[in-house]
Amino acid sequence: MRSDRGQRSPILLKLFAAGGLLFLHLPILLIFVYAFTTEEKSFQWPPPGLTTRWFAVAWNRPDVWSAMALSVQVACIATAIALVLGTLCAAAVSQTKFFGREVISLLVILPIALPGIITGIALRSAFSLFDIPFSVWTIVLGHATFCVVVVYNNAVARFRRTSGSLIEASMDLGADGFQTFRHVILPNIGTALLAGGMLAFALSFDEVIVTTFTGGQQATLPIWMLEELIRPRQRPVTNVVAMVVVLVTFLPILAAYYLTRDGDQIAGSGK
Amino acid sequence: MTALSASHSGASILSRRNGFAGALSDSFWRHPKLLLLLMLTPPLLWLGIIYVGSLIALLMQSFFAIDDFSGVISYEPTLATYAQLLNGANLDIILRTVLMAALVTIASALLAFPIAYYAARYAKGRWKAFFYLGVMLPLWSSYLVKVYAWKLILAKEGIVTWLFAKLNLTFVLDAILSLPVIGGNSLSVSYLGTFLVFVYIWLPYMILPTQAALERVPGNLIEASADLGATPAQTFRTMLLPLALPGIVAGSIFTFSLTLGDYIIPQIIGSSRLFIGQAVYAQQGTAGNVPLAAAFSVVPIVIMGLYLTAAKRLGAFDAL
Amino acid sequence: MTSAVRFQKVSRHFGSVRAVDGVDLDVASGEFFAMLGPSGSGKTTCLRLIAGFEQPTAGAIEIFGERADGVPPYRRNVNTVFQDYALFPHLNILDNVAYGLMVKGVGTAERHREADRALELVKLPGYGTRKPAQLSGGQRQRVALARALVNKPKVLLLDEPLGALDLKLREQMQEELKSLQRALGITFVFVTHDQGEALSMADRVAVFNNGGIVQQGTPQEIYRLPKTAFVADFVGSSNLLSPDLMALLGGDRRWASLRPEAVRLAGDGTEATVENVSFLGAATRLAVEMHGTKLHVMLPAGADVPGVGTRVRLAWNRQDIHYMDDAA
Numbered sequence: 072m073r074s075d076r077g078q079r080s081p082i083l084l085k086l087f088a089a090g091g092l093l094f095l096h097l098p099i100l101l102i103f104v105y106a107f108t109t110e111e112k113s114f115q116w117p118p119p120g121l122t123t124r125w126f127a128v129a130w131n132r133p134d135v136w137s138a139m140a141l142s143v144q145v146a147c148i149a150t151a152i153a154l155v156l157g158t159l160c161a162a163a164v165s166q167t168k169f170f171g172r173e174v175i176s177l178l179v180i181l182p183i184a185l186p187g188i189i190t191g192i193a194l195r196s197a198f199s200l201f202d203i204p205f206s207v208w209t210i211v212l213g214h215a216t217f218c219v220v221v222v223y224n225n226a227v228a229r230f231r232r233t234s235g236s237l238i239e240a241s242m243d244l245g246a247d248g249f250q251t252f253r254h255v256i257l258p259n260i261g262t263a264l265l266a267g268g269m270l271a272f273a274l275s276f277d278e279v280i281v282t283t284f285t286g287g288q289q290a291t292l293p294i295w296m297l298e299e300l301i302r303p304r305q306r307p308v309t310n311v312v313a314m315v316v317v318l319v320t321f322l323p324i325l326a327a328y329y330l331t332r333d334g335d336q337i338a339g340s341g342k
Numbered sequence: 343m344t345a346l347s348a349s350h351s352g353a354s355i356l357s358r359r360n361g362f363a364g365a366l367s368d369s370f371w372r373h374p375k376l377l378l379l380l381m382l383t384p385p386l387l388w389l390g391i392i393y394v395g396s397l398i399a400l401l402m403q404s405f406f407a408i409d410d411f412s413g414v415i416s417y418e419p420t421l422a423t424y425a426q427l428l429n430g431a432n433l434d435i436i437l438r439t440v441l442m443a444a445l446v447t448i449a450s451a452l453l454a455f456p457i458a459y460y461a462a463r464y465a466k467g468r469w470k471a472f473f474y475l476g477v478m479l480p481l482w483s484s485y486l487v488k489v490y491a492w493k494l495i496l497a498k499e500g501i502v503t504w505l506f507a508k509l510n511l512t513f514v515l516d517a518i519l520s521l522p523v524i525g526g527n528s529l530s531v532s533y534l535g536t537f538l539v540f541v542y543i544w545l546p547y548m549i550l551p552t553q554a555a556l557e558r559v560p561g562n563l564i565e566a567s568a569d570l571g572a573t574p575a576q577t578f579r580t581m582l583l584p585l586a587l588p589g590i591v592a593g594s595i596f597t598f599s600l601t602l603g604d605y606i607i608p609q610i611i612g613s614s615r616l617f618i619g620q621a622v623y624a625q626q627g628t629a630g631n632v633p634l635a636a637a638f639s640v641v642p643i644v645i646m647g648l649y650l651t652a653a654k655r656l657g658a659f660d661a662l
Numbered sequence: 663m664t665s666a667v668r669f670q671k672v673s674r675h676f677g678s679v680r681a682v683d684g685v686d687l688d689v690a691s692g693e694f695f696a697m698l699g700p701s702g703s704g705k706t707t708c709l710r711l712i713a714g715f716e717q718p719t720a721g722a723i724e725i726f727g728e729r730a731d732g733v734p735p736y737r738r739n740v741n742t743v744f745q746d747y748a749l750f751p752h753l754n755i756l757d758n759v760a761y762g763l764m765v766k767g768v769g770t771a772e773r774h775r776e777a778d779r780a781l782e783l784v785k786l787p788g789y790g791t792r793k794p795a796q797l798s799g800g801q802r803q804r805v806a807l808a809r810a811l812v813n814k815p816k817v818l819l820l821d822e823p824l825g826a827l828d829l830k831l832r833e834q835m836q837e838e839l840k841s842l843q844r845a846l847g848i849t850f851v852f853v854t855h856d857q858g859e860a861l862s863m864a865d866r867v868a869v870f871n872n873g874g875i876v877q878q879g880t881p882q883e884i885y886r887l888p889k890t891a892f893v894a895d896f897v898g899s900s901n902l903l904s905p906d907l908m909a910l911l912g913g914d915r916r917w918a919s920l921r922p923e924a925v926r927l928a929g930d931g932t933e934a935t936v937e938n939v940s941f942l943g944a945a946t947r948l949a950v951e952m953h954g955t956k957l958h959v960m961l962p963a964g965a966d967v968p969g970v971g972t973r974v975r976l977a978w979n980r981q982d983i984h985y986m987d988d989a990a
Contacts, residue, residue: 099479116503159381239744
């Protein structure tokens with residue numbers, strides 16, 4: 072009887088778990104179907120017909136391209152800054168014990184622990200206080216702030232896994248601080264940094280809440296989409312862009328997963 | 343061996359590597375605090391000055407008030423803005439948001455638990471990786487696209503209406519939509535729709551920490567409990583739930599905090615009644631009342647502060 | 663003869679914790695020196711002080727007559743075999759071994775030749791292209807040894823190098839390390855908590871307790887003539903005899919030790935009761951109770967073994983009673 076019970080509940084559980092995963096994925100898959108719909112004016116389901124012509128339409132839209140270019144530019148710069156700051160923080164926190172390391176961790180996590188709108192409005196009021204005009208750099212400033220945490224999380228996890236005696240071994244064998252960094256530390260945390268950088272890129276590429284406050288009149292791809300959602304102009308183009316955005320963010324996430332899968336997990340709490 | 347044993351010659355202390363790098367490396371080794379300081383300065387400048395500085399500047403604004411006649415901020419410390427925050431309409435916004443955040447958190451926890459439990463206890467090898475990615479990909483995929491997908495699903499001509507019609511259950515949908523307060527013209531303009539989308543979007547944030555906490559429960563502990571004669575319900579109540587609680591609380595930090603501050607979901611899917619995030623947005627933007635916007639944003643900070651303090655007591659940070 | 667390593671009143675304090683406190687140490691050149699003690703006794707900190715991973719709070723450290731305190735590890739001609747081996751996981755075995763030569767700027771061909779030779783020395787020829795993760799614990803240990811030896815250090819430090827190996831491998835490595843040391847003539851400083859290992863391998867042993875050296879000497883001295891009850895207990899599993907018991911037996915009222923194998927069963931000795939009998943192969947160990955004190959008696963193979971509960975009489979030679987300084 073006991074074994075009976077042991078087998079029946081997993082089947083129910085299995086159904087529930089499978090249902091849960093479907094629930095998480097179906098809406099995203101739906102976007103792919105809508106990208107091909109022939110219906111222009113409404114969200115009619117099922118689609119009356121399928122077509123690929125919206126891809127061509129979207130391809131020829133300069134506003135989509137300029138939004139895309141801005142998003143890529145911002146994500147690249149923000150990722151680079153986050154890589155430097157996050158790695159420095161992680162190295163300091165995990166290599167040495169010092170007073171106040173919890174404060175550092177809290178400081179790094181704060182930008183994602185607090186609602187994005189607070190980060191956004193705080194930065195915006197600071198910009199207006201100092202009369203800083205909106206530019207690519209104001210967007211980057213906000214993005215880098217919350218991207219630091221994903222790099223930090225990945226790097227800290229890897230540092231924790233990398234035995235501290237490796238650094239001692241390197242110094243013992245005659246390598247000074249710089250040689251140790253180049254020949255031992257960097258190769259060992261490299262993939263974690265790459266993974267963190269990809270996640271930071273995905274995070275920045277997708278960000279909308281902080282950007283609405285720090286972007287001014289500039290439109291990143293998510294801002295462009297948000298405007299289309301509020302005041303739809305050409306729904307099929309939005310559908311196509313949505314699909315592209317999903318694909319663009321999936322790739323770095325999958326890559327990051329494969330880079331870090333043995334051992335530390337991607338810091339999912341990072342978003 | 344002869345080559346190796348020629349070790350009696352040679353100095354026991356080697357001279358410093360030539361150049362600036364050698365000297366710098368030596369002084370870092372001699373003064374580890376200097377290196378630490380150098381490593382911490384850039385991130386501390388960035389996060390401590392730019393970010394926290396802006397936050398503090400924002401919070402200060404909430405102690406100013408806007409002059410009713412001129413519409414200009416008067417820089418006199420006052421609590422008038424906070425008094426304004428607690429008047430009827432604004433208080434409604436706060437209560438509505440907190441209630442929504444609480445309901446979303448509870449629903450996410452209920453949905454997440456079985457999924458997390460299955461992934462932690464029964465999924466092995468490739469299936470475990472499959473489950474992990476299955477939760478990670480929706481978590482990381484574009485927030486706006488997910489919201490947009492739900493706009494498509496919940497629209498009046500969308501998939502939900504179609505599904506109910508196909509099943510000849512349109513009357514059920516109509517009954518749900520005609521419910522007071524939570525109903526509406528269609529799901530995409532009702533509280534019910536807002537709730538659904540919130541739960542959908544934040545669910546992965548609940549699954550991952552819950553699963554992590556459950557992973558740490560040794561399987562033989564559950565078997566031991568069953569072996570000692572506990573029914574599944576008893577095992578769940580006395581063993582699984584207490585052990586998973588830190589994970590659930592960790593997840594709830596995200597679901598709660600993210601719901602409190604979100605202004606896009608209720609704007610795109612929901613009734614016209616405001617949530618805190620929308621109020622902040624409206625006050626600093628169209629209304630131009632930055633002090634009130636600042637005071638509004640203090641609310642989630644205070645609530646999350648209390649919440650995090652309680653969560654820390656429950657050991658939730660170990661499960662993050 | 664020059665000292666390979668000399669400590670003069672060396673202390674290393676971590677806040678209020680005195681990990682090493684006023685240690686004087688003298689390791690002779692070409693010696694196999696063991697630092698023995700329980701965990702937390704300060705032996706590993708001493709090793710790290712020699713390597714340069716720790717700085718002394720007070721005192722002076724000399725390596726072959728040169729002041730070493732204030733010199734970073736990478737400028738000391740001293741190499742370490744780490745307890746967890748600390749092989750670089752991203753490098754193959756050959757590059758691991760050649761690492762020290764690489765950072766010193768030795769050319770690729772030459773350093774690989776040297777590394778190959780070092781791998782031959784530790785009996786791992788042809789393993790160069792593997793990654794550390796593909797080797798067994800014993801093999802990794804040999805690689806760690808080769809990686810240190812290839813630099814021709816003046817002093818080789820070994821931090822519990824055999825701790826992670828199983829018994830058979832450990833015994834084999836003990837002998838190999840010993841003969842390697844003899845062949846190379848390099849000074850070995852070896853940290854262990856295993857008294858058998860220390861006694862069997864070292865030329866001289868320093869016994870550590872509570873951050874200080876309790877006794878230094880040859881294995882024979884340490885074993886036969888422990889200075890304190892701690893040494894007697896830790897090193898030899900000797901019987902400890904309290905001052906009261908000694909008075910009762912007609913000796914001085916002082917702490918004394920008596921090795922189990924020095925006790926024999928005799929017709930006319932002190933009365934005792936057998937409480938337990940353990941067959942150890944080469945010998946049989948009796949646990950007996952004598953005047954309220956528990957003692958061990960080691961009987962040689964072939965001797966008559968009394969049963970549990972029987973009354974026996976114990977005797978020993980007067981010179982086997984070894985008086986000690988204190989009970990601490």
